[in-house]
Amino acid sequence: MKFASTRLIAADIKTLVSFYEKVTGKTAEWLAPVFAEIVTPSATLAIGSVETVALFKEGSAEPAANRTAILEFQVDDIEAEFARLKDQVEVVQEPRLMPWGNCAAQFRDPEGTLVGLYTPVSEAAKKRFGSR
Secondary structure, three states: OOOOOEEEEEOOHHHHHHHHHHHHOOOOEEEEOOEEEEEOOOOEEEEEEHHHHHHOOOOOOOOOOOOOOEEEEEOOOHHHHHHHHOOOOEEEEEEEEOOOOEEEEEEEOOOOOEEEEEEEOOHHHHHHHHOO
């Protein structure tokens, strides 16, 4: 089995896609007017408009309703990335050292999903993420 992607359902797909293009520095590939993907070397972020929910089961997903997941992006320099984004996003947590060895910051996307950026800083964290 291969983990393929994480998909967000968006009330305003253009705004959400633009936000994640800004965060990742990648251009989205629009596969349909209601569906786009941002492909990174390690994962794909898929974004579908609310209209796509009916293709699966009506009401099975809802935009702007997530409070359980955190989308995380590993970056080379958390301080630089935070400085680049902090005035353009809703900051939840400024960069701080986590007990597992990452320096991490969090903010919310335009529809409320929690987004984390982190840099492995301890030797154990660097070793753990070096093989991924």
